[in-house]
Amino acid sequence: MHEKRFHGILARMKASSLMIHGGAGTGRESDRYHASLRGIVEVGARLLDEGASALDVVTRCVILLEDDPLYNAGCGSVLNVDGDVRLDASIMDGRHLEAGAIAGVRGVRNPVLLARTVMERSEHVFLIGAGAEEFARANDLIFADDTYFLSQERIGELEKAKAQQGVANKLGTVGAVARDKFGNLAAATSTGGLTNQARGRVGDSPIIGAGTYADNLTCAVSCTGIGEHLLRTTLARAASLLVELQGLGAAAAAQAAKQILVDRVQGLGGLIIIDKHGECAHAHSTPGMRTAWAKDGQIRVDIT
Amino acid sequence: MHEKRFHGILARMKASSLMIHGGAGTGRESDRYHASLRGIVEVGARLLDEGASALDVVTRCVILLEDDPLYNAGCGSVLNVDGDVRLDASIMDGRHLEAGAIAGVRGVRNPVLLARTVMERSEHVFLIGAGAEEFARANDLIFADDTYFLSQERIGELEKAKAQQGVANKLGTVGAVARDKFGNLAAATSTGGLTNQARGRVGDSPIIGAGTYADNLTCAVSCTGIGEHLLRTTLARAASLLVELQGLGAAAAAQAAKQILVDRVQGLGGLIIIDKHGECAHAHSTPGMRTAWAKDGQIRVDIT
Numbered sequence: 001m002h003e004k005r006f007h008g009i010l011a012r013m014k015a016s017s018l019m020i021h022g023g024a025g026t027g028r029e030s031d032r033y034h035a036s037l038r039g040i041v042e043v044g045a046r047l048l049d050e051g052a053s054a055l056d057v058v059t060r061c062v063i064l065l066e067d068d069p070l071y072n073a074g075c076g077s078v079l080n081v082d083g084d085v086r087l088d089a090s091i092m093d094g095r096h097l098e099a100g101a102i103a104g105v106r107g108v109r110n111p112v113l114l115a116r117t118v119m120e121r122s123e124h125v126f127l128i129g130a131g132a133e134e135f136a137r138a139n140d141l142i143f144a145d146d147t148y149f150l151s152q153e154r155i156g157e158l159e160k161a162k163a164q165q166g167v168a169n170k171l172g173t174v175g176a177v178a179r180d181k182f183g184n185l186a187a188a189t190s191t192g193g194l195t196n197q198a199r200g201r202v203g204d205s206p207i208i209g210a211g212t213y214a215d216n217l218t219c220a221v222s223c224t225g226i227g228e229h230l231l232r233t234t235l236a237r238a239a240s241l242l243v244e245l246q247g248l249g250a251a252a253a254a255q256a257a258k259q260i261l262v263d264r265v266q267g268l269g270g271l272i273i274i275d276k277h278g279e280c281a282h283a284h285s286t287p288g289m290r291t292a293w294a295k296d297g298q299i300r301v302d303i304t
Numbered sequence: 305m306h307e308k309r310f311h312g313i314l315a316r317m318k319a320s321s322l323m324i325h326g327g328a329g330t331g332r333e334s335d336r337y338h339a340s341l342r343g344i345v346e347v348g349a350r351l352l353d354e355g356a357s358a359l360d361v362v363t364r365c366v367i368l369l370e371d372d373p374l375y376n377a378g379c380g381s382v383l384n385v386d387g388d389v390r391l392d393a394s395i396m397d398g399r400h401l402e403a404g405a406i407a408g409v410r411g412v413r414n415p416v417l418l419a420r421t422v423m424e425r426s427e428h429v430f431l432i433g434a435g436a437e438e439f440a441r442a443n444d445l446i447f448a449d450d451t452y453f454l455s456q457e458r459i460g461e462l463e464k465a466k467a468q469q470g471v472a473n474k475l476g477t478v479g480a481v482a483r484d485k486f487g488n489l490a491a492a493t494s495t496g497g498l499t500n501q502a503r504g505r506v507g508d509s510p511i512i513g514a515g516t517y518a519d520n521l522t523c524a525v526s527c528t529g530i531g532e533h534l535l536r537t538t539l540a541r542a543a544s545l546l547v548e549l550q551g552l553g554a555a556a557a558a559q560a561a562k563q564i565l566v567d568r569v570q571g572l573g574g575l576i577i578i579d580k581h582g583e584c585a586h587a588h589s590t591p592g593m594r595t596a597w598a599k600d601g602q603i604r605v606d607i608t
Contacts, residue, residue, distance in 0.1 A: 104433060127505055127506070198428060200431040201435065202431070232396075234538055
C-alpha cells in the first residue's frame, strides 16, 4: 500500500526546468559571463533536482546573480544621477499568483529577498522607497553600506554618462524562471536601473506583468531591456496571455511577445520563458542576450 | 474639390464615447455621487463633441474627479499611516502606447497632470516619490499644502482605521476612458490609496497594465478595487489582450476580465472599458461601482 502510494507520487513528479538571464547586451566579456551563468544555473538545477520549489530556486539564482558584480543588480548595480544605487526587484509564485515587488530601495543587499518577503509577510504586493526599506529593517533583511555597492567601474560609467549628458543602459538586469518537479512555476527579476538615471525613475523589473509574471496555468517569464518599452507593452503578462488564449508553447510565445515589443513600440528587450510543460525559450530584439538553462539533465549557456 | 475633401473628413469622423468611474463602493450617498459624476461626464462629452482628443478628455475628467472631495483621489485622498496623503496616477495614449505614471507623490494638486507630464516631457514612463516631486517642480506643476488635502472626514476615517488596527479601503479611486471622433483611445486613473496604508505601499492605479491601459487596436481600460488583486492579475492589460486575441467587444471583455479577477485571485474590483468601436461597458466583483458614460448623445449614470 505504502509502496503503491510512493510510486503514485513518483509518477506525478515532473521534469524540472530552469532558465536564467543576465540581461540583454553585446556579448562583451562573454567568457566571464559564461562561467558565471553556468555556475549559477548548475546550483539552481541541483536544487530543483533535490526537490526544491521553483520559488526557492528562482530566489536562490537571483541572489547569486545579485551577488556577482558582473551584473547590474544587487552589488553590481549601476549608479543613478546622484551616484546612488537604487534597487528594484519582483517575484511571483505561479501557484496562486502571489507576488511581491520593491522599487527605489537603497542599501538592501538582496532586493529579490525583500520582494519575496513583501510577498510572504505583508498584505501588499508593491512597496517603494523609504517605506520598503523600513519594512526590510522590520523583517531583518541584510543591509550593506555604500562601499558594498560602489566600484571604480560603476563610478567610471557614471562619469562617462554624465559627460555625454545621457543615461547609459548597462543591460545587465538579471532574472530567473523555473518549473519544479511538482509542476509549479515561479519567476523573479532584479535590477539597478540605468546609469545616470533620473531620481525616482522605475523601469519594468519591479512591475508584476511587465518585468515578471508566473502562472502555473501558462508560463513563467522574466524580461530585460529598455524598461519603458516593456512597461508600455506589459510584456511578461502579454506572454502569459499568449500562452493562455492562443495555446502557444514557450518558443512561440517568446517570439510572439518579442514581436509585440518590436511592432508596437519599436522596443529593445528580451525575455526568458518556461511554459507549464517545462519547455524553455528566449527571444530578444536587442543585439544580444545572456541566458543559461538546465533541462533534461543538460546545461546550456547562450550568450549572443 | 474642397467640399469633397471636407465631406471625406466628415465621413471618417467617428462617434465619440466617454466613460468615468468614481471607484467601486456601496452606493452610500448616491445622490451626491450621481450629481458629481453626471456633471463631470457632461463636461467631457461636450469637449469630445467639440473635437477634443481622447487624451485631453480623460485628463480633464480625472482632474475634475481629483478636485471633488467626494473621491479618494486628489484633494479627497485618504490618509496613510502617517496621516499623510500619497498620490498615485497613470495615463496612457492608445495611439502609440505612450504612457506616464507616478506613485508615492506628496502635495501635487492634480496627480493625473503629473502623470501626463511624465509621458510628454520625460523619456521615462514611471517616476516615484521625491524624484517625481522634483520633476513636478521642474515642470511647474501646481502644489497644494496640507490643508488642501486634510479634511475632518478623512482624519476621522484614519482614526477609525487605527482603532481597528487595519487598513480601510475607501474605494473611491477615479478613472476615465474615452474614444474621440478620430478613433483614438485614452485611459487615466488616479488614487489616494488605502486609509491607514503602510508607508510605501502602491496599488494598481499607477501601474500601466494593472490599473490603466489604452491601445487604439483594442480598448481603453481603467480599473478600481483592491490594488493587490489587480496587480496580481495585471487586469487592464488582460482586458486589452482579451479584445486583441479573442475578438471580444467591450461588454464581453469586461465580463471576462472580471471573471479572471474572481476565478484566479478571488479578487474584489471593477473596470470600465471603451473598445475600438466606441462601445462602453463596466463589470465589477465588488458589491457596487460608480460609473457614468456618454455615448450617442446620451448620458447615463450607474451607481450600484
